[in-house]
Amino acid sequence: MTRSITLPSPAKLNLFLHIVGRREDGYHELETLFQFLDYGDDITLRLTSGQPGIRLENPIPGVPDEDNLIIRAARALATKAPGELPGVSISINKRLPMGGGLGGGSSNAATTLLGLNRLWELQLDLDELAEIGLALGADVPVFVRGHAAFGEGVGEKLTPVFPPEDWFLVLKPACDINTGKIFSEQGLTRNTPKMTIAPAFEGDASRYRNDCEDVVKKLYPEVKQSMDWLTKFGPARLTGTGACIFGRFPTESAARIIWESKPSGITGFVAKGVNISPLHQKLTELE
Numbered sequence: 481m482t483r484s485i486t487l488p489s490p491a492k493l494n495l496f497l498h499i500v501g502r503r504e505d506g507y508h509e510l511e512t513l514f515q516f517l518d519y520g521d522d523i524t525l526r527l528t529s530g531q532p533g534i535r536l537e538n539p540i541p542g543v544p545d546e547d548n549l550i551i552r553a554a555r556a557l558a559t560k561a562p563g564e565l566p567g568v569s570i571s572i573n574k575r576l577p578m579g580g581g582l583g584g585g586s587s588n589a590a591t592t593l594l595g596l597n598r599l600w601e602l603q604l605d606l607d608e609l610a611e612i613g614l615a616l617g618a619d620v621p622v623f624v625r626g627h628a629a630f631g632e633g634v635g636e637k638l639t640p641v642f643p644p645e646d647w648f649l650v651l652k653p654a655c656d657i658n659t660g661k662i663f664s665e666q667g668l669t670r671n672t673p674k675m676t677i678a679p680a681f682e683g684d685a686s687r688y689r690n691d692c693e694d695v696v697k698k699l700y701p702e703v704k705q706s707m708d709w710l711t712k713f714g715p716a717r718l719t720g721t722g723a724c725i726f727g728r729f730p731t732e733s734a735a736r737i738i739w740e741s742k743p744s745g746i747t748g749f750v751a752k753g754v755n756i757s758p759l760h761q762k763l764t765e766l767e
């Protein structure tokens with residue numbers, strides 16, 4: 481039996497994000513293109529047979545353990561086990577900014593689900609894990625399935641796509657944005673027409689956008705400033721409901737040159753877009 485495993489928990493970008501309607505429960509219906517980045521957190525899961533229970537060795541400041549998506553995912557998975565499970569000790573090396581629109585919490589949940597499914601030898605398939613994930617957050621299923629995808633509904637209806645694996649400069653303006661606040665804004669565009677076919681790529685900037693961008697720029701001048709700066713070098717876009725923005729580049733060095741000239745006070749990183757999640761790449765290597 482494997483006793484310990486360290487797995488990546490990558491970021492996602494919403495290469496575009498359209499709001500095409502609203503459900504009766506108030507949730508917004510989206511059309512979005514998800515691609516992963518080869519950059520993110522790492523999670524180590526270690527079985528502790530003599531010591532039952534689920535423990536997080538390094539809690540995330542500001543996130544109580546009961547709310548932490550790692551713990552919530554582990555507990556949700558444990559309810560699917562037929563009998564007694566060995567205990568597990570979990571630690572996280574957090575690199576992704578929280579509340580940045582990079583899906584860090586959702587990715588952590590997916591990595592925990594897939595990792596513990598293997599360590600606990602539960603043999604749940606991806607459909608079952610995606611269903612457990614969806615109850616934790618709308619972005620969890622795409623991380624569970626691990627392929628770049630056109631997402632519909634709240635993001636749970638996924639069609640695999642193959643956008644080009646370009647390089648991205650991701651900037652994190654110095655503000656925290658609450659997803660619920662953006663979706664409750666009056667001025668938000670909620671009536672973008674639905675697409676008839678799943679687009680494989682968002683190359684044509686005039687057709688694809690992020691519908692949250694105008695509202696976010698108005699409410700958070702930090703985002704507008706970063707966007708104005710990045711736009712000098714090419715098209716820039718918001719991911720999710722922000723706060724992170726990104727620019728696309730054909731090579732790593734092209735992205736790094738711009739990164740090195742960034743104004744002081746902005747954090748961020750350079751990473752490659754990938755269509756197979758680094759989590760799934762690692763799990764395949766371990767087979």
Ligand SMILES: C[C@@](CO)(OP(=O)(O)O)[C@H](O)COP(=O)(O)OP(=O)(O)OC[C@H]1O[C@@H](n2ccc(N)nc2=O)[C@H](O)[C@@H]1O
Pocket residue numbers: 494497506507508509510512580581582583586616617618619634635659660661663719720721722
């Ligand atoms: C917008 C997206 C796009 O990938 O990413 P992020 O910016 O969070 O990374 C996601 O759909 C985020 O989904 P999820 O992570 O489940 O959102 P939550 O933070 O739980 O949502 C907080 C609140 O926002 C509103 N909400 C969220 C998603 C949605 N499709 N419609 C909504 O109206 C709901 O009021 C919800 O209670």
Ligand SMILES: Nc1ncnc2c1ncn2[C@@H]1O[C@H](COP(=O)(O)OP(=O)(O)O)[C@@H](O)[C@H]1O
Pocket residue numbers: 540543547548549550576577578579580581582583584585586588589659720722723
């Ligand atoms: N393991 C986790 N990592 C990050 N955030 C978490 C985690 N568990 C719960 N959260 C909560 O989820 C919120 C959204 O975080 P995150 O998923 O990183 O951003 P976003 O949804 O904007 O992409 C955080 O502000 C935090 O309160």
